[in-house]
Amino acid sequence: MSRFGGRVREYPAVSIDRFDRDNLRARAYFLSHCHKDHMKGLRAPALKRRLEGSLKVKLYCSPVTKELLLTSWKYKFWEHHVVALEVETPTQISLVDETSGEKEDIEVTLLPAGHCPGSVMFLFEGENGTVLYTGDFRLAKGEAARMELLHSGTRVKDIQSVYLDTTFCDPKFYHIPSREECLKGILELVRSWTSLTRYHVVWLNCKAAYGYEYLFINLSEELGIKVHVNKLDMFRNMPEILYHVTTDRRTQIHACRHPRDDDCFRGNRLPCGMTCQNGTPLHIISIKPSTMWFGERIKKTNVIVRTGESTYRACFSFHSSYSEIKDFLSYICPVNVYPNVLPVGGTEDKVMEILKPLCRSYRRNLEPRYKPLGTLKRIHKRDLSDTDEDDLFDSEFTSARPKIPKQQREESKPSSTGKSENAEGNIESTESHKATTTYTSPNVDFMDCEESNDDDDEEEEESEINIVQVLSPAPGATSTSSFSGVTSDQQETNADVPRWDAFFKCNKLEESSENEDAFPSSADAGGSQSLFSDSDGVSDSTHISSQNSSQSTHISEQGSQGWDSQMDTVLITSQERNALDFSCFGKGGSRAVVSVLQETGSQPDSSRWKPVGPTTSCADDVACDLKSKDCGKDGEAGTAGVQDVLVEVSNSSRTPDLELRRDSQSSSDFEIPLTPDAEVPQPDKLRCLYKKLAAGESILREKKVS
DNA sequence: GCGATCAGGT
C-alpha cells in the first residue's frame, strides 16, 4: 500500500495520489491510476469545497483513468476539474497560486505503468530538475529503455529523483513470472476446462479492482468466450475491453462477484447465481489470481497451482518484482530515490540499502572505482538489440548511463510488439520448493555474491541450474547435458577465482536479466555455433519441462481422482507469446487499448501456447537466433511470427541459455587489458566486480562485497 | 449522521 504523502520535494506545489491534509492546498493534482489507496481524500468534503471555490484547480490523469473515475457517482463532482492528458505526450502546465498569483511552469509526461488500465507514471520536468513518480507499476526488464520520453537523444534523461513503487522491493520477491507466462498458464487451464463441454465453466476469483482486464481480453480473444462481469459501464468508451466482457451470464468464463462468492462457489454456484444451464448442472472450477514469487535460488515457476479438487491459484502480479525494480531503477539511475511503499516486514532502511547503490548520489560517494579491465571492445555489432552493450563497454564503465537502445530508435516500434518484450523472467523453472531443494545440491553455493545486490545475476544462473536439476528426473534429462556443462562452468566460476571470460557468461545472464534490452540477442546468437548448441540443450530441457507441465495441467472431469498427486501442477512452459497483453496496460490511454486489440487481432497466434522452447521469455530471446531450432523441434514453429521475433529481441537478455551462449561467444570478442595499479581483489569480490562491470555499473566499494 | 480509522475477511 502506498504510503507516499502526496508531494515530491522538488515540486511541492503539486499533489500526486494523495488529496488529504496538506495536499488540500496543492495548485494541481495528479492521479496515477484508479485504485483506492491512491485516491485518499479525493472525495472528501474539504477537497470538494475547495473545488467549488476554484476555477483553476485541476486533476490530471490519463484518459482511461478519467473515464474510470468519472464513472463512479462518488467522483462526479470532479467532472469539470479533470484534465485527461494523453500518454507519452509532454504537456506544459502552469501552477498558479490563486491567492498570491505566483506562477510556476512545469512539464509533465505520462508514461505507461503497466499496473492497471489507465495507470501511468508521471515525469515532471522543470526548474527544480526532472522527477519521476512511478505510482504503482509493473514493467518488465528493459521496459524503461524502450520509453522514448525517458530519454533525451540517445541517453537517459538526467533524473533527479524517482519516487518508486517498492511493493516487492525485497529479495524474497526476486522473481515473479512474467505477464505472458502467467497469461498463458491461465489460458491453457481455462481452455482445457471449457473445451470439455459447454457446461464446464470457469470462475475467475478476481479481487474488486481494475487490473484484470487484460486477462479477460486475452481469454476472450483466444477462446472466443466473453467474460461475465457485474458491471461494465465503466468501459463503455473502451471498446477494446467492452467487447470482451458481458453481463450475459450464459458464458463459460465468469469474473462476477458476490459478497460471499466463496460460499457460492462451494455450493457449486457462480457468484451471479448461475448453477445450471438448460437444466444441466454446471461444472465449475475457480481460478484465483495471486501473486507468486520466487527467491533468487528458486526459479521454478509453476504459474498455476491446483489447490483443491476444483480450485486453482494462478500467478498474477500488478507490481514489479525485486529484480524488475532493480532493473528499472538502475537504468534510470537517478540522483535520489524515495520508496513509495514499504514492503511488508521491511523497513525504510532496508529498502534504501537495496536502492541506493543504484543511484548516483550513492555511487558518487563511493570513490574507489576499480578498473581492472580497461576498455572492452566488442567486435561484433549487434543491431537488433540494444546497444547498451556497446555503450557500456565502449565508454568507461564508470558511466552508468546507458543509452537508449537502438532498437527503439530504429524500429518504428510498430505496435506494441516491441513492448511485449515481456522480458520478464523467463527463466523460471518450475519447481516446487521441495523439488528445488532436493535437487539443488551440487552447484549452488553462491554465498559470495548473494549478499551483494547483484545477486540477481547469480540467480539466473541458478535458475538454469535448478531447471536442469529439476528436469533431470524427467525423461529428457539427458538432453540437458550440454546445458549442464555450462552450468558447471558457472559454478566453478563461483568457487574458484573467476576469470573474466568465464565470468562474463554469468554476467551476461545477469545483465540480461537486469537489462533485457541491453543485449541484442538475435544478432549475437546467430553468429556463434556455440550458442546454438547450448540453446539446443536448453530447448530440450525446456521442452521437457513443458511437456511435464502440460501433462500435469491436463484436466479431466474426474479430476478428483488424483488431483492431489498433481498438486504442483502447472502449465507453464515456455512460450513465446508476446506481450500483446502487456500493451494493454501499458498505455494507459484508450488508444493503447486499441492498439493492443489491433495487435492481437492481427496476430492471433501469438497467444497460442507453445510447449516447446526454453523457458518462456528465455526461449523467446533465444528464438531470434534459435528460432529455427525451437520451431523445428516443437513443430509449432509456424506460430512464431514477427511478434515472436520482436519479442525475442527484446527479451533476449533473459534467456539464460542464450546468454550463456552469448557469453561464450562474447568472451572471445573482448579484449581485456590489464590494469596496472589495480588492487587484487579476492575471488568472490572479483566476481561481483565482474558482474557489475558487465552490467554497466560503476564499481563501488561496498560492504556487501566483503 | 458522516467520515476516518482499525480490525477482520476475501
Add this chain to the structure above:
DNA sequence: CACACCTGATCGC
C-alpha cells in the same frame, strides 16, 4: 506470503 477491496465496529466531530 501479497494485493485491493469490502464490511463492520469504534471514535470523533
